[in-house]
Every structure is written in structure tokens, then in C-alpha cells.
Amino acid sequence: MELEQLFIDNKEKTIYGRYLTLESIEPLLEKMNTNNQLSIIGKSVLEKPIYKYQIGEGKIKILLWSQMHGNESTTTKGLIDFLNLLNSGSDFADKLLNRFTFYCIPMLNPDGAKLYTRLNANEIDLNRDSQNLTQPESNVLRRSYESFKPDYCYNLHDQRTIFGVGDTGKPATMSFLAPSYNQEREVNESRLKAINLISGINAVLQRYIPNQVGRFDDSFNINCIGDTFQALGATTLLFEAGHFAGDYQREETRKYVFMSLASSFMILSENDIVNNGIDNYMNIPQNKVVFYDFIYKNVKLNYDGVEKITNFAAQYKEELVENEICFNAYIVEIGDLEGHYGHFEYDAKEAKYKDEFGGFPQLNQKASFYLENSIRFVNGLIKK
Incomplete structure (x- = not known):
């Protein structure tokens, strides 16, 4: 399958650039709401609706959330593009919808998105609130996890332009992490599934952005949501959308977010996961501030x-x-x-x-x- 053409066919042309607010995506979600897939699952600090979009009837349950940090909009664009794919009526879309059930939260932090800040309206980093659950947005995500009981969690973020791929002199356009589930950073069954899947995504991306894929630091912090969900037993993947040369609006990187999502579910649907991909995963150079x-x-x-x-x-x-x-x-x-x-x-x-x-x-x-x-x-x- 030609991923580049798949992206072109499904790119949502009405959204562009770095500033993406709830008002930007609400009309798109409502347009996709052809069979009651859209619902409000909670409110933000400033009483803005937090939406879920659920689609598919497959046994494998996928929870995805984006813009936990309000100024990290690239993965939201890529996720909307992917939802366009799922609604395209193509054979590939039908295959995914029969294999998976997707529970998507496109914008967890609408207040932070409006202010273009990492934090929510109470100036709390939601990605450090997974244990105390002091914020309404944190509780929305936790309730979603507990009610949906996902097999896989996709934690979608952006990272700054300061990150490169090791000492290669290449920017970290896409980076990934199979989060640790304990302080010792051991590998159990759920984490190994994430490692193997990331190895597969990386193999695909290397055909498009060679040497521009990084591996995020796996230091354990139970206050981070990815570490928490991994510790609770759900296979969790962290996506970090980074810089591509000249692409400060993150429109090129957006394409690689879409490709990463599409290829990951292609791999899962075809059960084409390489077993024991730890060596391949560890050979992905670690992100470095360079x-x-x-x-x-x-x-x-x-x-x-x-x-x-x-x-x-x-x-x-x-x-x-x-x-x-x-x-x-x-x-x-x-x-x-x-x-x-x-x-x-x-x-x-x-x-x-x-x-x-x-x-x-x-x-x-x-x-x-x-x-x-x-x-x-x-x-x-x-x-x-």
C-alpha cells in the first residue's frame, strides 16, 4: 500500500498550521458523525466539551488521545486525517473497522489549545497528573480508559525543534517510546508488544525519512499517563511529532504521523509484528538535545x-x-x-x-x- 498517496487522499484540507483549537475541529467531527460516533465525555476547566469519536466493531480496542498539551497540535491533524481514512469506505478502511474499535479523543485539553499553552486552564501539566487526578481533563481520560478497557493506548504528542536523532545531525521528525511500567524499566508482555510494534513502524518510516526517527527516553515516572497505562497492563505507545527541515507549520510531519498510525494498524491487522524486536527497537537512536x-x-x-x-x-x-x-x-x-x-x-x-x-x-x-x-x-x- 502506497502510504504517501493514502495521505494525499485523506488529508483534511480545512485545517493547517500550528494553531488548532476546538472551534477548528468541531465542524469536522460533526461532519463525520454519520452514525452517532461522536459524543461529549466531559468538560474542561473552562467548561469546553471534550469529545470522543468511536468507530469500528473489531475485537481489538484502541484508545487514542491528542492535544493533552494544548500547543501540540500536529498529532491532532494526523489523527483527523486518519479518521477521514476510516470514513472513506475503502477496502482498507473496512478491514480496519472490522478488526478494531477506535476510541479517539482528538483534543483532551481544549483550554490549553485555545491559549496555545502546554498546560490546562489551571496551569497544570495533564501529563503529570495521572496519579493525583486533580484536573477534570485527567479524570475524563482515566474514565475513558476504565470504561473502554483498551488493548492498545496511543499517547499522541509533539516535541520541540531542539531534538535530533542521536549524533546524526538529523532532526527527530518522528520519535516513539514503549513507556516503562516500573522503575527498573523491565520488559513485560504488554511493553514487549509496544516495542515490537514500534520496530515495525520504524521499518516503514525509514523508507520515507531515513535516519529521522528517534527513540524517546524511557525513564519511569508513574505520574506520566503513558507509564501509568503501561503499568495498568495496556500496551502503550508514545508518539512524538518533531521537526522536518523547513516545516515549522508541521505539515510535512503531519504526513508521517498519519503514516505511523496507518502502518501500525496495517501491521496489527495483518498480524505482521516481528517477535522479539527489542534489538531493532534499541537500535533506534535516542532523542538528543542537539x-x-x-x-x-x-x-x-x-x-x-x-x-x-x-x-x-x-x-x-x-x-x-x-x-x-x-x-x-x-x-x-x-x-x-x-x-x-x-x-x-x-x-x-x-x-x-x-x-x-x-x-x-x-x-x-x-x-x-x-x-x-x-x-x-x-x-x-x-x-x-
Whole structure:
């Protein structure tokens, strides 16, 4: 099956970019509600509805949830695209619907999505509330788990542009984790199923994004929902949608989320799981913080009359302004930056730095400056 064409055929064209709110997806869910698949299963802190979309009649029960962190919208887009596939009437869709029952929570944290923040309206990280269950959204998810009794849980997230695949110099476009179920990080039957399935997903993705798949850190934290569900016995997979070159709107990464979902259920439906895939799983390089959005090399700085050649880095902050996400670049590091890469790199070749504030960059300053008074950078990029 050609996954790229499958994505093109099912991509939901009415949603785009990083800012995805409940108002963005409600019409889509209602349009898909052809046979009472949609229902409200709870309310957020600010009384926004939390929806589930349930479809399929298969014996294998799949629980998926996205936007637990409100500013992590890429997997929501990919999940909506996948729901389009399930509603497409294709032979593949019929096969999945006969094999699985899908219980989807497309947006667990609608308040955080509206504010474009990781936290909920009470400024609580829902992914650290799986034990105390202090928040209404946390309780909605736990009740869903207990009533549905899933065989597999899909915990869908985004990760920042800072993550790379080990020391390869490649961005971690997609990363996965079979969460630990205990402090010793042992492998039991449910965790092994997740490991084997991730090994299969990785084998598929390597055909499309070679060396751009990472493995997330498996340190155990029972307050995290994935670790909790794994400990409760459900096979749990963590998805982390990351950066693809030039794709700050995460539209290319969205495709690989869709591919990961579709290929995982293809593997499960065909019972094509490689047994004892631990070695393949462990050979997926671990995520590593090795990237900045911008690196400027060999820049001449003037410190009180003393000239020095050095490097500095800038990073985007995603700031919500009038219902749009603005990517504003700020200087975050000055020094040799050894072992780090930039999604954008510029070799100044000892050109002299200048800005409106003085002769050298300052931390947390906007990345707008000149090199040799002739090359102008605005918000991190060269101004044509």
C-alpha cells in the first residue's frame, strides 16, 4: 500500500498550521458523525466539551488521545486525517473497522489549545497528573480508559525543534517510546508488544525519512499517563511529532504521523509484528538535545575594543498574537556550540557583528542584526 498517496487522499484540507483549537475541529467531527460516533465525555476547566469519536466493531480496542498539551497540535491533524481514512469506505478502511474499535479523543485539553499553552486552564501539566487526578481533563481520560478497557493506548504528542536523532545531525521528525511500567524499566508482555510494534513502524518510516526517527527516553515516572497505562497492563505507545527541515507549520510531519498510525494498524491487522524486536527497537537512536533553530558561526564580536571570533545561536519562541502563531527568534547561547546543529546555519567568515544595541549579541535579545553593515538579519533570517 502506497502510504504517501493514502495521505494525499485523506488529508483534511480545512485545517493547517500550528494553531488548532476546538472551534477548528468541531465542524469536522460533526461532519463525520454519520452514525452517532461522536459524543461529549466531559468538560474542561473552562467548561469546553471534550469529545470522543468511536468507530469500528473489531475485537481489538484502541484508545487514542491528542492535544493533552494544548500547543501540540500536529498529532491532532494526523489523527483527523486518519479518521477521514476510516470514513472513506475503502477496502482498507473496512478491514480496519472490522478488526478494531477506535476510541479517539482528538483534543483532551481544549483550554490549553485555545491559549496555545502546554498546560490546562489551571496551569497544570495533564501529563503529570495521572496519579493525583486533580484536573477534570485527567479524570475524563482515566474514565475513558476504565470504561473502554483498551488493548492498545496511543499517547499522541509533539516535541520541540531542539531534538535530533542521536549524533546524526538529523532532526527527530518522528520519535516513539514503549513507556516503562516500573522503575527498573523491565520488559513485560504488554511493553514487549509496544516495542515490537514500534520496530515495525520504524521499518516503514525509514523508507520515507531515513535516519529521522528517534527513540524517546524511557525513564519511569508513574505520574506520566503513558507509564501509568503501561503499568495498568495496556500496551502503550508514545508518539512524538518533531521537526522536518523547513516545516515549522508541521505539515510535512503531519504526513508521517498519519503514516505511523496507518502502518501500525496495517501491521496489527495483518498480524505482521516481528517477535522479539527489542534489538531493532534499541537500535533506534535516542532523542538528543542537539539542535537550535539558528546557528551563526565565526562571527567577529567587539567586547570593549577587544575583537573575538565566536558563534551564537537563536531559537524561535512560538507566540500567540491575534489568533496566529508568530515565530520570533531570540538569542539563546553564545560560545563554541560544539556538538550542536542548526536547522539554519550561517558561516559569517569572521564578518563583524553589529546591532542597534551594541557590538555584541545579548541573551534573550531578538535575533535581528547586521554583519559587516551589509548583510541584514531580521528575526533570524537574512533579509533579502
